[in-house]
Amino acid sequence: MINDMLSYLGDAANWTGTAGIPARLGEHLWYSFLAVLAASIIAVPLGVFIGHTGVGKVILVSASNVLRALPSLGIMTLLVLLMGVGLLPPVIALVLIAVPPILAGVYAGVANVEPAVVDAARAIGMKDSRIILQVELPLALPLILGGLRGAILQVIATATIAAYVNLGGLGRYIFDGLALYDYGQVLVGAVLVTALALVLDGLLALLARVLSPDRRLVSR
């Protein structure tokens, strides 16, 4: 099986064309990017609002748990039945799994900014929008990036399901391989998704480090 995988990967024909590995990788990244982008547009403002005002904390926790419990494949299948085949059903399913970690990161980051710092900002004459942009978000950055990192990893791993409804991505190898009893090909998909997740995780860890150097950490 491993030999099958290696010979698949070694065949130059599998690295070109619209069904080649680079093309599949591109599709996979594209779906994931769309999902994380849409999830961020929803979750960042919401997390800032809840973290800054403290309004809706309870709703946040229960809604996050509900979203986490949703089966992505089931949601996507349902959406395909309702909306027809297309890019939207898998992307929506991915957005639903990306929102909770981003929301949790932004909320926790903003809510955990030292109250004395926020109080000082307000007392010296900052209005709320400035407090959010100039104080809370910069200080929340490490936790926000942590949430984003978790979301990206989950989306990359789950984006394989797009292939289930006849779209591309690295899931293609898995579903095609399963249909053809070609387990070498299944393994190709699994290994590529894993490798992609690991590489992205490493890059994000690096980014988080660059953006929050030690000197900025409060050590009192």
Next chain:
Amino acid sequence: MITFESVSKSYPGGTRAVDELNLEIATGSFTVLVGPSGCGKTTSMRMINRMVTPSSGRVLIDGQDVSGIRAVTLRLGIGYVLQNAGLFPHRTVLDNVGTVQRLLGLNKAQARAKAYEALERVGLDASLALRYPAQLSGGQQQRVGVARALAADPPILLMDEPFSAVDPIVRLELQQEVQRLQAEIKKTIVMVTHDIDEALTLGDKIAVLAPGGVLQQYADPLSILTRPATNFVSSLVSKDRGFRALSFESLTGLSTTELPAPDTAGRIHLPTLGNGFSAEINHDAATVCWSDGVTVRSAPQPIIRPGDSLRTGLDAVLASPSSAALLADHDGNIGSYFTLADLQPLLSKATRVSS
């Protein structure tokens, strides 16, 4: 002038933080609100910059009700120093200090130039300007907090327990720094503290508040010490009360003895003091070292000036190995000394005044 007009603050559930407070704080004065926790001192102070809204009553600045001024505009014109400095951990010292100027619309370069000036004013070296708050000591952070509050030159400065989080030595240093600054810039300062000593040292006027936010007495430090208006005030000032009151008595009328001429080595021999003490004066440092003839040479002792208080004079005599303290005249010439016996008449007079 800051005026509190029958101001009260209650919280849902019935807790009363401030109860019918009436207070007039003169422009250019240093007013200290003092009392135990839960006496509403911080709550009252934070009404001045609208960080707290009164449940009833009005707070006026120069006759204008603060509730009619936009909160952000009001706060930009009032400096605020917090207990733990409240600095922005993600900004350098320089950008922390320049924050208010940036909010007032100055560009980055202008704000930084002003920030350097403010750092100098509070005695911070410019080499610290590019550090982050976490890299500073507690005392330095507090100085940065004061610099940030002063940078935009606001007429009013509010200080919320500004020195309670630093060690006693740094606290003393910061208190002296604030006194020096106030002599220089003459702001209207309102400070909150639970430390009655700090209040007596720094304030021109002291407002003593009891739990539940009831004003007990609003007066100058000497009156608080010598004529406490309520039992609450007298219990607050009871410790060292007699000794502290001497801070407000002058050395006027002190009888002294003239110093003999120094010998060739610059020592002044005073055989009458017993043990044959001799004094060695350091004119630059304005200190004196005592030797008892042969062996011991004391640590430098301060030389008393005519403007010093009776407390300072008494302390110098008590701390001096020879039981005598040297006195300089108004021109700085050190020509006489005094002993406990010389202070006795002044002490007796002070006791009569305060009782």
